[in-house]
Amino acid sequence: MTFLDVRDLRVHFPTDDGLVRSVDGLSYRLERGKTLGIVGESGSGKSVSSLAVLGLHKRARISGEIWLDGEELVGADEEHVRGLRGKKMAMIFQDPLSAMHPYYTVGQQIVEAYRIHHRVSKAVARKHAIEMLDRVGIPQPNSRVDDYPHQFSGGMRQRAMIAMALSCDPELLIADEPTTALDVTVQAQILDLIRDLQREFGSAVVIITHDLGVVAELADDILVMYGGRCVENGPSTEIFDNPQHPYTWGLLGSMPRLDRERSERLMPIKGTPPSLINVPSGCAFHPRCAYAELVGGACGYEVPQLREVGGGHQVACHLSQEQRHRVWHTEIEPN
Ligand code: SF4
Numbered sequence: 180m181t182f183l184d185v186r187d188l189r190v191h192f193p194t195d196d197g198l199v200r201s202v203d204g205l206s207y208r209l210e211r212g213k214t215l216g217i218v219g220e221s222g223s224g225k226s227v228s229s230l231a232v233l234g235l236h237k238r239a240r241i242s243g244e245i246w247l248d249g250e251e252l253v254g255a256d257e258e259h260v261r262g263l264r265g266k267k268m269a270m271i272f273q274d275p276l277s278a279m280h281p282y283y284t285v286g287q288q289i290v291e292a293y294r295i296h297h298r299v300s301k302a303v304a305r306k307h308a309i310e311m312l313d314r315v316g317i318p319q320p321n322s323r324v325d326d327y328p329h330q331f332s333g334g335m336r337q338r339a340m341i342a343m344a345l346s347c348d349p350e351l352l353i354a355d356e357p358t359t360a361l362d363v364t365v366q367a368q369i370l371d372l373i374r375d376l377q378r379e380f381g382s383a384v385v386i387i388t389h390d391l392g393v394v395a396e397l398a399d400d401i402l403v404m405y406g407g408r409c410v411e412n413g414p415s416t417e418i419f420d421n422p423q424h425p426y427t428w429g430l431l432g433s434m435p436r437l438d439r440e441r442s443e444r445l446m447p448i449k450g451t452p453p454s455l456i457n458v459p460s461g462c463a464f465h466p467r468c469a470y471a472e473l474v475g476g477a478c479g480y481e482v483p484q485l486r487e488v489g490g491g492h493q494v495a496c497h498l499s500q501e502q503r504h505r506v507w508h509t510e511i512e513p514n
């Protein structure tokens with residue numbers, strides 16, 4: 180049985196301007212001990228889809244299926260799903276300051292999170308909080324446990340939030356842009372930390388990011404989202420070594436790399452992400468795609484379906500295998 184099995188998930192928000200189709204038919208699977216990177220620009224539906232897994236949308240119309248460890252979460256009792264949050268699944272946000280309460284010490288917040296699911300004394304929970312702070316690399320956790328969030332640096336706060344999320348040993352950890360606000364060195368440390376903890380705890384991890392570089396080292400599988408849908412997914416090595424979708428080419432091109440040559444040759448992605456109220460017809464990427472003309476029309480009216488291209492790698496694009504191969508070898512990686 181797959182640990183997390185998301186099937187044809189749709190998350191729509193009714194608004195005065197119309198229906199916002201934030202997620203429109205998303206499917207993926209994730210096993211324990213594995214990491215999935217969900218990648219896309221802001222507004223692609225990556226955060227919304229994960230908040231749906233956690234049961235955190237109040238005003239949304241949600242359809243499809245979300246199976247967590249054999250249990251269907253779509254339509255499940257709210258109280259029950261709340262019980263699963265923290266204990267079975269937890270989330271790390273981009274901005275710990277907004278996720279942590281300013282008036283309580285870091286220690287009090289970890290203690291609270293822990294005691295929701297564990298019947299232990301405050302003293303025992305506090306000891307656990309200190310252990311967790313130590314575990315995520317906070318120096319002198321015995322004294323830092325009584326600090327307030329604002330007394331921590333950005334990187335330390337992020338570590339504290341990871342401690343809070345992991346204090347109940349969740350089987351599913353969702354990290355939404357966990358390092359976006361941090362400088363490059365701290366970013367690398369936090370990513371290492373997530374990887375170490377994942378190995379130690381054996382959790383399933385979803386990392387949401389707009390930056391493919393963040394998941395390059397970390398993810399076993401990568402799912403690329405555009406306009407609320409998956410446009411490409413597969414093993415990480417496939418996505419980096421054999422990318423098939425023009426949007427993924429663009430994301431790779433806008434990624435800072437050590438071998439700058441390739442990114443200099445690649446075109447940055449022109450234009451802006453689509454409106455989720457009026458998603459372009461056909462392939463949602465077509466107004467921005469430099470290759471639609473090779474296909475001759477279909478891109479503008481026919482939604483491309485995900486098709487397997489080998490090795491567990493799927494792509495939703497009307498270009499033929501041969502056309503993609505030619506573009507790749509003539510324009511993107513000639514030689
Ligand atoms: Fe570009 Fe057409 Fe492929 Fe969409 S389906 S990515 S518009 S070539």
Ligand code: MG
Binds near residue numbers: 225
């Ligand atoms: Mg987001």
